Structures are given as C-alpha cells and as structure tokens.
Amino acid sequence: MKDVLEFWFDFASTYSYLTAMRIEEKANARDLCVVWKPFLLGPIFAKQGWSTSPFIIYPAKGTYMVHDLKRLCRDRGLPPFRLPDQIPAHSVLASRIALIGLDETWGVAFYKAVFEAEFSQGLDIADDNILRTILSELAQDPVYVFEQALDIKNKQRLKEQTDQAERQGLFGAPSFVTPGGELFWGDDRLEQALDSLIT
Amino acid sequence: MKDVLEFWFDFASTYSYLTAMRIEEKANARDLCVVWKPFLLGPIFAKQGWSTSPFIIYPAKGTYMVHDLKRLCRDRGLPPFRLPDQIPAHSVLASRIALIGLDETWGVAFYKAVFEAEFSQGLDIADDNILRTILSELAQDPVYVFEQALDIKNKQRLKEQTDQAERQGLFGAPSFVTPGGELFWGDDRLEQALDSLIT
Numbered sequence: 001m002k003d004v005l006e007f008w009f010d011f012a013s014t015y016s017y018l019t020a021m022r023i024e025e026k027a028n029a030r031d032l033c034v035v036w037k038p039f040l041l042g043p044i045f046a047k048q049g050w051s052t053s054p055f056i057i058y059p060a061k062g063t064y065m066v067h068d069l070k071r072l073c074r075d076r077g078l079p080p081f082r083l084p085d086q087i088p089a090h091s092v093l094a095s096r097i098a099l100i101g102l103d104e105t106w107g108v109a110f111y112k113a114v115f116e117a118e119f120s121q122g123l124d125i126a127d128d129n130i131l132r133t134i135l136s137e138l139a140q141d142p143v144y145v146f147e148q149a150l151d152i153k154n155k156q157r158l159k160e161q162t163d164q165a166e167r168q169g170l171f172g173a174p175s176f177v178t179p180g181g182e183l184f185w186g187d188d189r190l191e192q193a194l195d196s197l198i199t
Numbered sequence: 200m201k202d203v204l205e206f207w208f209d210f211a212s213t214y215s216y217l218t219a220m221r222i223e224e225k226a227n228a229r230d231l232c233v234v235w236k237p238f239l240l241g242p243i244f245a246k247q248g249w250s251t252s253p254f255i256i257y258p259a260k261g262t263y264m265v266h267d268l269k270r271l272c273r274d275r276g277l278p279p280f281r282l283p284d285q286i287p288a289h290s291v292l293a294s295r296i297a298l299i300g301l302d303e304t305w306g307v308a309f310y311k312a313v314f315e316a317e318f319s320q321g322l323d324i325a326d327d328n329i330l331r332t333i334l335s336e337l338a339q340d341p342v343y344v345f346e347q348a349l350d351i352k353n354k355q356r357l358k359e360q361t362d363q364a365e366r367q368g369l370f371g372a373p374s375f376v377t378p379g380g381e382l383f384w385g386d387d388r389l390e391q392a393l394d395s396l397i398t
Contacts, residue, residue: 048257058247060370064384071391171259185263188387192270 002033003197006177008165009111010041011091011098011125012053013173014069014083017115018187020174021078024108030194036111038098039165040091040158041173048171053088069119082122089118090126092158096149097131099157106138113137201232202396205376207364208310209240210290210297210324211252212372213268213282216314217386219373220277223307229393235310237297238364239290239357240372247370252287268318281321288317289325291357295348296330298356305337312336 007023009016027034045054055062066083073081094114101107113134117123123130132142148154165175169183176184176193184193206222208215226233244252254261265282272280293313300306312333316322322329331341347353364374368382375383375392383392 058370060368064368064370064382067382068384068388075391169259169262171257171263183263183266185267186387188385189267192274 002031004033004035004179005193005197006035006037008037008039008170008173008175008177010039010173011094011111011114011118012088013041014055014065014081014119015187016174017119018069018072018076018078019190020112020115022076023190026190026194030198032194032197036098036102036108037161037165038095038102038111038158039162039170039173040095041088043162044166044171047166056087073120079116079120081119084118084122084124086124086126089124092126093128093149094125094131096154096158097135097145099154099161100145100148104140106135106140109138110134201230203232203234203378204392204396205234205236207236207238207369207372207374207376209238209372210293210310210313210317211287212240213254213264213280213318214386215373216318217268217271217275217277217373218389219311219314221275222389225389225393229397231393231396235297235301235307236360236364237294237301237310237357238361238369238372239294240287242361243365243370246365255286272319278315278319280318283317283321283323285323285325288323291325292327292348293324293330295353295357296334296344298353298360299344299347303339305334305339308337309333 005027007019009020023034045052050057053062055065066081069081073079098107098111098114101110114125114131117130117134118125125131128146132146135142135145168177168181170185172185174185174187174190176189178193178196182196184190184196204226206218208219222233244250249256252261254264265280268280272278297306297310297313300309313324313330316329316333317324324330327345331345334341334344367376367380369384371384373384373386373389375388377392377395381395383389383395
C-alpha cells in the first residue's frame with residue numbers, strides 16, 4: 001500500500017491550479033498517491049466574514065497575486081497566466097462533476113483541463129458549454145455526467161465534503177492532509193507535505 | 200557595486216523571523232546585499248479593516264500558522280518556536296531602535312536578537328528592559344540609543360518608512376523589493392526574490 005496525501009482544492013483558487021499541474025509528477029517521484037478532494041471555499045470564507053475572494057476584498061493582495069502567478073507560471077514552464085473576467089469563478093458545477101470524476105478514470109484529466117481552461121485560456125468555468133466540451137474531449141457523455149452531477153445525492157456529497165474540510169481546519173486552498181491528519185496549506189508546502197509521508 | 204534587495208519586516212511578524220534568521224546567508228551565497236527595512240504592519244492592516252493580526256481575526260489560520268512555524272523551525276534547525284503571550288507584539292519601540300541600528304554596525308545583530316527573544320524565548324519585545332538588555336549585550340549604551348530612537352525625527356522616519364511600504368504595494372511581511380521595484384511577499388519567496396537579481 002502506497003501512502004496517500006489528500007489534495008483539497010477549489011476550482012476558483014489560482015494557487016490550486018499551480019498544484020494541480022504538478023502534484024502527480026511530484027507524488028510519483030516519491031512513489032506516493034494523491035486523492036483529489038474538491039470542495040467549496042465560499043462557505044468557509046463566508047464564516048470568516050468574507051462575501052467574496054480575499055483577492056477582491058484586499059486589492060493590494062489581489063494585484064500581487066496576479067503578478068505572483070504570472071512569475072510562477074513563467075518559471076514552471078506553464079502557459080502565460082490569465083485571470084478570467086469573472087473572479088472568483090462560480091466553481092460549484094465543476095466541483096459537482098469533479099466528484100463524479102473521482103470514481104472514474106477521466107477524473108484527473110478533467111480537473112487539469114478545467115484549471116487550464118480557466119487560468120491559461122481565461123474562460124468562465126461556470127459556463128455549462130465549457131464543461132460539456134471538456135467532457136466530450138475526454139470521450140465522456142456530457143448529458144450522462146451532468147445528470148449524475150446534478151443528482152441531489154451528489155449535491156449533498158459536495159456539501160458534506162466542504163463540511164469535512166472545515167472540520168479538518170481548512171481555511172484556504174490548496175491544502176494537503178496526511179493520513180495522520182496533519183495540515184499543510186498552500187502550493188508552497190506541496191513538497192514538505194509529500195516529504196512528511198516518507199520521513 | 201553589488202545588487203541590493205530590500206527586506207521589509209515587522210518585528211511582530213512570525214514569518215519575518217524565519218527570513219531574518221537566513222537572509223544574510225542566502226544573500227552572501229549569491230554575492231548580493233540586503234537592506235533591512237523595518238516598518239509597521241499595523242497601520243496597513245488598519246486600512247484593510249483589520250484592528251489586529253489576521254492570525255487573531257481568523258482563528259483557523261492562527262492555529263495553522265503556529266503549527267507551520269513549529270515545523271519550519273524544526274526543519275531549519277532553529278530553536279523550538281514559541282509564541283509570546285502578547286500577540287501581535289507591539290513592535291513600535293523595537294522598530295524605532297531598528298532604524299537607529301540601520302546606520303550602525305550592531306543593527307543586524309540587534310534585529311536577529313529581538314526576533315530570537317520574541318519567538319524562541321517567548322518574551323514580550325514591547326518591554327523596555329528586554330530591548331535594553333539586548334543593546335547592552337551588543338556593547339551599546341541603552342540610554343543613548345533610546346534617546347535617539349525616541350527623538351521626534353526618528354518617530355517621523357518610521358512613519359514615513361511605513362507610508363513608503365504602503366505606496367510600494369506592501370500588504371504583509373516579510374516582503375522583498377528589487378531595485379526595479381518588483382515585489383515578492385513571504386518567506387517562501389526569498390530565494391525567488393534573490394535569484395531575480397542575478398538572472
């Protein structure tokens with residue numbers, strides 16, 4: 001049995017994008033496994049008194065974040081970073097589909113494609129058509145997947161996953177949780193989180 | 200002429216402590232110089248609507264920060280991290296003395312000693328006696344240094360330095376500013392900030 005790191009992410013999170021594009025390679029190099037855990041930051045931010053992203057509430061931080069992302073994308077050989085017009089993205093539909101993908105072989109490819117559409121193409125991932133196109137390109141039937149994603153039980157599953165995130169002390173994304181329940185926050189802690197499983 | 204990186208710090212900032220304990224070694228290894236820039240986060244936080252540290256306002260973040268600092272101090276061979284009873288520290292007096300130290304050979308030793316007193320011994324750096332002891336241990340006359348530090352011109356200098364920080368877009372500490380005005384935020388960006396001067 002390989003050790004498993006939980007990777008908690010919200011599609012609206014720019015730094016989750018950075019992690020999504022590199023976590024598999026970093027985990028494979030250490031012979032570790034990753035469980036992708038989509039959740040919604042919105043309800044957690046709301047309890048902190050934030051009605052939107054802190055990058056909107058604190059403009060200096062938002063300006064810096066975009067600059068930081070541009071630098072990091074350049075340094076990591078990713079496509080130039082683009083911020084969509086709609087920020088933060090309404091990530092609930094993409095997250096519901098992501099839960100369906102957890103049990104399917106196309107899951108990780110879907111997550112990465114959604115993040116790329118959002119932050120390298122600047123598309124609005126709340127748009128049904130964008131998500132349908134991504135599913136089609138992964139040889140999935142959008143009608144069938146949407147039906148599962150919008151089922152009341154799946155909606156409830158996303159809510160429960162978000163509640164679980166909060167119970168585990170998560171307050172931002174990306175976050176990493178070890179089998180022992182240790183929390184690491186931020187793309188900058190990815191290596192430390194992975195290494196904590198093997199040392 | 201060596202290139203120079205500005206290191207903006209507040210003594211109340213836990214992550215500034217991490218940087219203070221390693222920035223000289225990292226800069227020397229790259230043949231770069233560092234200018235230490237003490238400033239006050241308080242007035243900048245106040246304009247963001249925060250009356251105290253975000254680690255107090257957002258308890259989940261505060262709990263995590265302490266855990267993160269403990270891990271990082273352990274991994275870097277620093278003494279066990281201790282959070283003082285009074286957080287955030289009232290760093291204004293230490294910062295005023297820090298400005299005097301900028302022009303003196305004892306400056307950097309003083310900054311590191313203050314950070315160590317605060318986060319490895321858990322002392323309250325707003326206490327005159329702590330600061331006097333540190334100065335004495337550095338063979339400085341506390342009476343003379345306090346007199347300079349509390350001069351109206353020096354108080355004004357700290358205010359201006361804080362205003363300058365805000366004009367440069369700083370919203371947290373530690374922050375690094377290159378000669379070209381590029382901003383990097385957080386101890387996690389120290390290497391990237393230094394490397395940006397040599398590439």
